[in-house]
Amino acid sequence: MSHEETSATDRTGLDFVRTAVAEDRAAGKNDGRVHTRFPPEPNGYLHIGHAKSIVLNFGIAEDFGGVCNLRFDDTNPTREEVEYVDSIQNDIRWLGYDWEDRLFYASDYFEQLYAWAEHLIREGHAYVDELSAEEIREYRGTPTEPGRNSPWRDRPIEESLDLFHRMRAGEFADGALILRAKIDMAHPNINMRDPALYRIRHAHHHRTGDTWCIYPTYDFAHGQSDAIEGITHSICTLEFENHRPLYEWLIDHLPVPSTPRQIEFARLNLTYTVMSKRKLLRLVQEGFVDGWDDPRMPTISGLRRRGYTPEAIKAFCRRIGVSKTNSTVDLALLEFSLREDLNPRAHRYMAVTDPVKLTVTNWPEGQVDWFEAENNPEDPTAGTHSVPFTGSLYVEREDYMDDPPRKWFRLGIGREVRLKYAYFVSCTDVVRDADGTVTEILCTYDPETRGGDSPDGRKVKGTLHWVSRDHGVPAEFRLYEPLFTQEDPDDIGPDADFTDGLNPQSRTVLQGVIEPALAEAAPENPVQFLRLGYYVNDARDSSPDRLVFNRAVTLKDSWARVVRNRRENE
RNA sequence: UGGGGCGUCGCCAAGUGGUAAGGCACCGGGUUUUGAUCCCGGUAUGCGCAGGUUCGAAUCCUGCCGCCCCAGCCA
Numbered sequence: 001m002s003h004e005e006t007s008a009t010d011r012t013g014l015d016f017v018r019t020a021v022a023e024d025r026a027a028g029k030n031d032g033r034v035h036t037r038f039p040p041e042p043n044g045y046l047h048i049g050h051a052k053s054i055v056l057n058f059g060i061a062e063d064f065g066g067v068c069n070l071r072f073d074d075t076n077p078t079r080e081e082v083e084y085v086d087s088i089q090n091d092i093r094w095l096g097y098d099w100e101d102r103l104f105y106a107s108d109y110f111e112q113l114y115a116w117a118e119h120l121i122r123e124g125h126a127y128v129d130e131l132s133a134e135e136i137r138e139y140r141g142t143p144t145e146p147g148r149n150s151p152w153r154d155r156p157i158e159e160s161l162d163l164f165h166r167m168r169a170g171e172f173a174d175g176a177l178i179l180r181a182k183i184d185m186a187h188p189n190i191n192m193r194d195p196a197l198y199r200i201r202h203a204h205h206h207r208t209g210d211t212w213c214i215y216p217t218y219d220f221a222h223g224q225s226d227a228i229e230g231i232t233h234s235i236c237t238l239e240f241e242n243h244r245p246l247y248e249w250l251i252d253h254l255p256v257p258s259t260p261r262q263i264e265f266a267r268l269n270l271t272y273t274v275m276s277k278r279k280l281l282r283l284v285q286e287g288f289v290d291g292w293d294d295p296r297m298p299t300i301s302g303l304r305r306r307g308y309t310p311e312a313i314k315a316f317c318r319r320i321g322v323s324k325t326n327s328t329v330d331l332a333l334l335e336f337s338l339r340e341d342l343n344p345r346a347h348r349y350m351a352v353t354d355p356v357k358l359t360v361t362n363w364p365e366g367q368v369d370w371f372e373a374e375n376n377p378e379d380p381t382a383g384t385h386s387v388p389f390t391g392s393l394y395v396e397r398e399d400y401m402d403d404p405p406r407k408w409f410r411l412g413i414g415r416e417v418r419l420k421y422a423y424f425v426s427c428t429d430v431v432r433d434a435d436g437t438v439t440e441i442l443c444t445y446d447p448e449t450r451g452g453d454s455p456d457g458r459k460v461k462g463t464l465h466w467v468s469r470d471h472g473v474p475a476e477f478r479l480y481e482p483l484f485t486q487e488d489p490d491d492i493g494p495d496a497d498f499t500d501g502l503n504p505q506s507r508t509v510l511q512g513v514i515e516p517a518l519a520e521a522a523p524e525n526p527v528q529f530l531r532l533g534y535y536v537n538d539a540r541d542s543s544p545d546r547l548v549f550n551r552a553v554t555l556k557d558s559w560a561r562v563v564r565n566r567r568e569n570e
Numbered sequence: 571u572g573g574g575g576c577g578u579c580g581c582c583a584a585g586u587g588g589u590a591a592g593g594c595a596c597c598g599g600g601u602u603u604u605g606a607u608c609c610c611g612g613u614a615u616g617c618g619c620a621g622g623u624u625c626g627a628a629u630c631c632u633g634c635c636g637c638c639c640c641a642g643c644c645a
Contacts, residue, residue, distance in 0.1 A: 013584075041645055076644065133643060142641055144572045178643055188573040190641055199643035218645050242574055242640050264575085266638095271581080277645095319593060321583050323576090326638055330581045333594050343607060350604095378607065409605065418603055452603045463603050531604045559605045561596095 015322035017263050021060055021233055024261065030232045034066030037231050038092070039222070041073045042084035042206070044277035045292040045299045046091045048313065048334070049268040055317035056265070057235055058097045069229055070099035074107050075221045077205035085206070087292070091300040095310045102229075106221045107207045109228055113216045114168065116224060116254050117179055117198055121160045125253050126197060127153055128163040129180050136178075139185070140193050146186035147193045153182060167200055170213045174200050179214075183249065191246050195219055223247040227256035234260045237267040238324065268320065269328040272482035273298045274489050279498060288502055289483070293540075295550050296483045296506050306480065307526040307536035307552025312341040331482065335553045342526055342534045342552075347375040347382060350420065350465040351529040351549070353477040353512040355394035357440040358466065360425060363391025368470070371421040371451075373517075385517040389422045391445075392469040394513055396531075399464050400430070400441055407562065409462030411441060417462040420530060424449040424460055465530040472513030475547040478538065479508040519547065526552055 014022060025032045036057040040050065061068035070092065074080050092099070120126035129152045131139060141147030160179075167177050179198035187193050197220040202213045226234045234247075241264045251259055269275060274283075275298060283289045283297070292299050295306035303313065316337035320329050350373075369389040375382035400411040411417055416426040425443040433439050448455050452463075485503045486492075492501060518527065522544065526536040533554035542548040 015583095039645095043645080073645065079644075129643095136643075137641070140641055142572085145641095146572090147641090175643065180643095190573080193641085196643050201643085215643095217643075222645085238575070239639055240645085244574090266576085319582080321593095323583070325576055325583090327582060330594065333582070336594060339606090348604080377602095377604080407605090420603060422603095460603090462605075465604075528604085528606085531606070533606095555604075555606050557605075562605080 016324070017056065017233075017235060017265060017322055018060060018063065020261075020263055021064060024232070025064065029261075030258075033230075033232055034061060034064035035069070035230050035232045036061045036066065036235060037069040037071050037226065037229060039071045039073045039225075039236075040088050041076070041079075042081060042088060043076075043079040044084060044281055045087050045297075045301055047275060047277075047280065047297075047299045048270065048273075048303065048316075049275045049298075051095065051300060051313050052268045052317045052320070052322075053235070053237075054092060054095060054097060055314055056322055059318075060233070060235070066232070067102065068097070068099065069102040069104055069231070071104040071106065071225060071229065073218065073222065073225075074105050074205070074207065075216050075218060077201060077203040077215060080206055082206050087301065091304075094304060095300065095313065104225070104229060105207055106216075106225050107205060109221070109225055110208060110212060110216070112228065113221060113224060114198075114214075116256075117164065117216070117220070118161065119254060120181065120197070121157060121164060121179075123253070124157060124182065126160070126179055126181050127155060128160040128167070129153070129178050129194075130176070131178075133175055136196075140190065141185070143190065149185050150180070150194070153194070164198070167198070167214050168212070170202070172200055174202055176200060181246075181249075183246075189242060189245055191219070191243050192249070195246055219243060219246050220250065223250050223260065223262070224254065224256055226260040227251060227254075227258050230258050231260045232258075234262045236262060236264055238264050238326070239267075240264055264324070265322050266324050266326050269326075270298065270334065271328055271331045271487045272484050272489070273331065274484070274498060282499070283483075286499070288499060295478070295538075296480055305536075305539050306550055307534055308338055309341050309526070312338040315341060328488070338534065338553050339556070342528065344378045345376065345382075346526050346528045346534055347521075347523065348373070348377070348528050348530055349385075349515055349518040350387065350467055351475065351477070351512060351514040351518070351532065351535070352394040352396055352465065352467045352472070353479075353510045353529075353532065354397040355467075355512050356397040356400065356438060357469065358393045358395045358425075358443060359440055360391035360393070360443050360445045361428070362444045365391075367391070368468075369422070369450075373421055373515075385521075387421065387515050387517060388468050388471045389419070389466075390468045390470050393419070393466045394469055394472060395419075395441065395464055395466050397438075400427075400438060405566075410464060411462075415462075416460055417464055418449075418452050418460045419466050420463050421452055422450075422466070423447070423452070424454060424458070465532075467513045467515050469513075471516045473516055473519040473547065475512060475514045475519075475549060477510045477512055477535070477549050477551065479510065479551045481506050481508075514547065514549075519544075528555075531555065 038057045058068045129150050139148045180194045183192045185193045198214050293301035293305050370386050372384040373387045404412040411427050423445040425445045429442045430438045431440040483506045484501045486501050489501045526534045534552045535549040538548040538550050
């Protein structure tokens with residue numbers, strides 16, 4: 001990037017984090033070097049909110065010719081598991097980012113962190129406290145009242161050192177002792193009121209095993225880990241803003257090899273979605289969804305299984321921008337990003353998800369007519385595939401209506417429509433069962449309209465998709481809607497639980513048919529079912545014997561809008 | 571009632587004293603063998619509110635109001 005591009009007068013388009021990074025470079029900080037990191041705690045699966053952070057951190061490194069590390073923030077052995085460290089790496093790679101040989105763990109630094117804790121004690125900046133957790137809380141004061149010094153605060157340095165060594169040696173039970181920084185119990189920022197640095201936890205750690213029974217807190221581990229790795233910009237979310245003074249205090253009081261700068265941005269919220277790991281974990285554990293990768297989950301693995309592409313997710317993350325304003329992004333923007341990505345490249349096929357028979361009564365018995373269907377009208381180089389037409393078809397149940405309203409372009413008795421690629425057909429009658437439900441639509445076709453055009457210039461407004469009953473392959477379709485009925489799932493009464501707002505219609509399973517060419521192609525990438533939406537083979541449940549498709553997103557549907565507006569106006 | 575942040579169109583978001591970018595959504599219209607895509611056009615006399623400074627303010631000053639975060643030995 002040239003000086004012109006980074007100058008203070010030409011920063012239009014740069015978000016505030018990039019602006020800060022550019023200014024630091026211009027000021028010559030870190031010799032112009034830019035080094036970021038993505039620091040997940042392995043206590044859950046990554047979600048779309050993490051994607052925002054990943055795109056930001058890896059994106060900034062890329063933009064400024066730097067690199068980005070992956071570092072697991074694994075300082076709390078009681079909540080962290082290897083399943084999560086594996087899934088996290090998997091998801092980041094799938095998004096298309098590469099940390100190369102820079103995979104780290106905060107636990108890699110436990111020995112160094114321990115030495116730095118000793119350093120703080122020797123310098124008189126930390127002490128071992130014997131107050132209980134409850135007492136510490138009482139002594140801490142409140143936001144409006146200052147706290148009080150612990151009676152152990154001014155104990156001799158040698159005594160704290162000895163106790164700290166014995167904490168490590170395992171002489172004490174969980175919670176009996178704790179190492180605290182000695183800062184200021186009257187500080188207006190509660191994080192500066194002698195914060196905890198090391199606590200006793202006799203727990204097995206997923207990487208260090210039983211080597212340790214004391215573990216550093218987030219505050220004592222994060223900034224120093226950044227410094228060890230030479231991180232120049234430590235980008236995190238807004239709730240850590242209050243921790244920045246402590247982050248800087250520790251960097252100032254320790255002989256660390258570099259001085260990273262913490263910058264905070266607003267985390268992502270999405271309408272109709274919960275994003276907290278705690279809540280997502282509950283959805284999984286209590287069986288409201290089928291796992292972390294359930295296609296309704298906002299997790300990266302859920303979105304992938306749903307049919308979202310890395311490109312769509314990344315485009316979405318760039319489009320929403322980065323700021324410090326708490327915001328909730330419209331789910332429609334995520335959906336738009338997927339359609340935008342898929343439209344030019346997803347192959348088109350026909351599928352009928354809710355089939356009703358359509359019989360062409362004047363079709364020559366046993367005749368099969370083959371048509372060439374374009375794989376993608378947006379891309380002529382995508383080629384074509386063949387689709388068989390017969391007099392025995394399936395069409396979408398919702399494409400027929402008794403006494404249709406104005407502007408209905410589809411089937412109804414006396415109506416003529418085009419069957420995509422094939423012929424014009426006119427509906428002459430329907431067959432019903434005892435309940436009056438339509439079981440078969442009867443039509444006649446016009447042989448002159450082969451290919452879908454009428455030589456007499458006759459126009460038809462509607463074009464329907466269809467599948468031959470003699471050739472169609474059975475398939476299951478899983479249609480998804482938002483997991484929650486309310487735009488803000490957390491906007492509930494004091495006595496309600498967020499799970500009360502779960503959408504009972506979040507998943508609808510339908511049995512239908514697909515055209516034979518698709519069954520043979522078995523593509524792994526999402527396809528577009530004409531007029532329906534983008535679908536992908538379910539990575540878990542679909543097999544050649546039993547095809548299962550997940551609906552990633554519908555197509556924009558202006559007919560649905562007409563219906564909706566009409567209803568609202570009545 | 572302490573400290574730290576944030577308030578620009580329905581949802582995001584540029585803008586950093588010279589007279590309100592862009593995207594999504596929405597509303598019109600055109601093209602169309604997907605009511606899709608694509609293409610045109612429309613939508614903030616206004617930047618939380620009230621004062622003030624200035625030739626000129628979303629941008630500076632003052633005072634209010636609203637929302638978010640902090641009293642884990644979670645991150």
